[in-house]
Amino acid sequence: MTVRPCTCSASLRSTIHHPHCSIDPAQSVPFTRCTHQFATGPPVDLLRQLHLPHHRNLPRPVATPRCEFAPVSHLRDSLSQSATAMTNLASEGDQHPPLDLARITRAWRAFRAYRRLSLQVFDSQALAFEHLPEDAKTLIPDVPIRLSHAAEAIEHNADVIERIAALAGITKPFQLDALDPDDLAQTVADFPDVVDGLIAITRDWSAVSEKDRSLSYDHILRAIEKAADEAVSAGTLESRDTFSVLVPGASLGRLAWEIANRGFVVQGVESSYLQLFMCNYIMNGSATPEAPLHLYPYAHHTGMAPSVNDQCKEVEFPDTNPRQLQNPNFSMVAGEFLELYNKEDAWDCVATCFFVENSHSIVSYVRRIATILKSGGVWINHGSLDFRFDDSETEPSVEVTAEELELVIQRAGMRIIRKEMLICKPPFAVSGMINEEYKSIFTVATRI
Numbered sequence: 001m002t003v004r005p006c007t008c009s010a011s012l013r014s015t016i017h018h019p020h021c022s023i024d025p026a027q028s029v030p031f032t033r034c035t036h037q038f039a040t041g042p043p044v045d046l047l048r049q050l051h052l053p054h055h056r057n058l059p060r061p062v063a064t065p066r067c068e069f070a071p072v073s074h075l076r077d078s079l080s081q082s083a084t085a086m087t088n089l090a091s092e093g094d095q096h097p098p099l100d101l102a103r104i105t106r107a108w109r110a111f112r113a114y115r116r117l118s119l120q121v122f123d124s125q126a127l128a129f130e131h132l133p134e135d136a137k138t139l140i141p142d143v144p145i146r147l148s149h150a151a152e153a154i155e156h157n158a159d160v161i162e163r164i165a166a167l168a169g170i171t172k173p174f175q176l177d178a179l180d181p182d183d184l185a186q187t188v189a190d191f192p193d194v195v196d197g198l199i200a201i202t203r204d205w206s207a208v209s210e211k212d213r214s215l216s217y218d219h220i221l222r223a224i225e226k227a228a229d230e231a232v233s234a235g236t237l238e239s240r241d242t243f244s245v246l247v248p249g250a251s252l253g254r255l256a257w258e259i260a261n262r263g264f265v266v267q268g269v270e271s272s273y274l275q276l277f278m279c280n281y282i283m284n285g286s287a288t289p290e291a292p293l294h295l296y297p298y299a300h301h302t303g304m305a306p307s308v309n310d311q312c313k314e315v316e317f318p319d320t321n322p323r324q325l326q327n328p329n330f331s332m333v334a335g336e337f338l339e340l341y342n343k344e345d346a347w348d349c350v351a352t353c354f355f356v357e358n359s360h361s362i363v364s365y366v367r368r369i370a371t372i373l374k375s376g377g378v379w380i381n382h383g384s385l386d387f388r389f390d391d392s393e394t395e396p397s398v399e400v401t402a403e404e405l406e407l408v409i410q411r412a413g414m415r416i417i418r419k420e421m422l423i424c425k426p427p428f429a430v431s432g433m434i435n436e437e438y439k440s441i442f443t444v445a446t447r448i
């Protein structure tokens with residue numbers, strides 16, 4: 001057990017009960033520093049060696065992946081667990097690490113800033129409450145208690161995030177105040193991605209999201225099984241377990257894991273280190289359905305929360321033990337889809353779920369998917385055409401209608417064999433008063 005100082009700033013925490021602190025919530029303590037110390041478990045061994053496993057049946061990415069999780073049978077040795085290993089790679093002249101290091105550093109800062117940036121929101125709400133006239137306060141006397149509950153939930157989330165960060169090798173001390181203005185602005189801009197990551201954990205690895213998840217993933221999984229069975233029946237594939245599937249935008253890995261759990265050869269690729277580190281924790285950490293971790297993913301939703309119970313709803317994860325998978329041909333790769341995959345005729349299937357909308361140019365993604373598919377291979381896509389950069393003033397965004405997308409698919413050399421409109425929940429539809437449903441597009445196309 002080690003004891004270290006609390007990283008929070010309690011300077012404004014006058015009405016919020018900081019759950020672990022010695023500060024009495026009844027006393028007003030403006031502009032004092034939190035003196036709380038809290039205990040953590042033994043430090044994780046962070047210096048595990050980077051391990052790039054060789055997957056016998058797996059088409060290799062053409063460029064060096066930034067890092068790669070080992071197949072599940074070797075998860076304990078897997079890479080991506082150590083930013084230190086990345087630093088070593090950088091000094092060995094790998095072509096990607098400068099960008100990697102910048103991204104890892106950003107992820108590290110965002111993780112480490114989570115506790116303080118989150119609590120600041122509650123601090124300022126508490127301050128706003130304090131400034132109300134006394135007679136107005138009596139109308140909503142429970143607000144400080146609700147904010148305290150939410151702050152407690154945030155503290156708990158921050159402890160989980162620290163465990164995720166520790167398994168990723170992110171243990172370096174961090175001073176938000178010491179960042180230069182640009183880095184500080186970047187960290188504040190990246191902070192919502194950590195919050196989204198908590199929602200992504202809930203979506204991919206909690207029982208409460210099982211229904212929403214299956215609305216997105218089940219059609220894809222069934223289409224993959226059908227395509228593999230048909231390829232075997234047609235004699236174009238020797239056996240089902242050699243059917244190779246690439247999952248770009250794999251996020252926390254559940255879809256890729258489900259495909260691997262059905263016995264296929266699978267590689268997930270994800271560009272966000274925040275998501276990869278969370279995925280790493282779920283795949284390589286010790287939480288199981290019998291000994292789950294708890295999160296409060298909606299604690300941040302200070303607006304559009306029907307009640308304190310909704311805001312502080314507890315979610316358990318994981319709902320299944322990812323380490324029980326017996327498939328050596330499953331891996332996760334860190335990096336950009338377009339950078340890593342351009343080998344022609346490499347994959348039997350590319351499965352994408354809310355991914356192609358994340359590009360600056362959906363056309364480039366569709367063309368690349370067509371290139372890397374084997375002749376007769378299938379692209380299975382579920383998406384919303386809700387383009388990520390549609391309201392960006394600085395990022396280009398090529399946007400198409402569903403009809404135009406069909407034309408792109410055909411002109412890229414694929415034939416659409418199935419198209420449907422589905423109703424689904426997009427990845428970041430959340431509880432509370434936001435409970436969006438989308439009409440989504442499900443398409444299966446074969447490479448001619």
Ligand SMILES: C[S@@+](CC[C@H](N)C(=O)[O-])C[C@H]1O[C@@H](n2cnc3c(N)ncnc32)[C@H](O)[C@@H]1O
Binds near residue numbers: 427
């Ligand atoms: C909207 S999320 C969808 C995640 C997941 N497929 C799902 O349905 O829950 C899109 C994911 O794609 C990742 N991503 C975006 N562009 C990428 C790229 N060029 N290469 C790899 N991953 C990318 C994002 O980081 C994000 O995790």
